[in-house]
Amino acid sequence: MFGWIIPPPKPSKKSKGIFFQERQRKITSLKRMGFLKSKALEEAMLKIPREVFVPFNYRDHTYEELPFPLPGKKATISCPHSYPMFYEAIELSPGDRFLEVGTGSGYGAVLAAEIVGPEGLVTSIEIDHDTFLYAKKRISLFKYPNLFLVKGDGGKGYLLNSPYDKICLTAACNKIPPPLVNQLKEGGKLITPFEVYGKSQDLILLEKKADGKITKRSIEKVLYVPLQGEYGR
16 A cells, blocks of 8 residues: 555454553654654644554554555555644644644544644544544544534635634645635645655645745655545546
């Protein structure tokens, strides 16, 4: 799958205590590698059990740097480092109105809801029916009234809850969907995997300046599933 070697599925045998220890070690590793910097994100990653969002037959590998398949078309839960890589770059903060395009497992949406807190709002959109149902079930295990889950084409955004301080696409595009740029506040940030000439992907950070001008910069090379919907490739 997309260049990674995924271990064969098998029933999970690890206890909650073991998972918690592995979560602590992963956080320490992400800090040491420079991916994880902010206290709010560190606390969120420690609090939210990632293993709940990983399919049961892959759960014992939760804190390894591997993506795992989810129900739905080419759906995956991203590697653990992906979440701080995205959220630190956009400086996701308490009080932000945040839009996630591609709910996937639901883990990223719950992390974001914990970070933005009760004064913020998370809107997460998933286009695939099976993936949406998977995420909805897992998100329901957590009580975040500031998390709004939508079934639809994320490339079109969600006008009702806009404008957004921060927007995150969790799938690769070769054109940043104009509706998302339009729904981004002045001073806001958008991050997305961006396909370059159909060969490789760069993680692109877009900033909408106070005067409305757009700046972009590449953070690093990445590998993500393609964006679906009207603005998919």
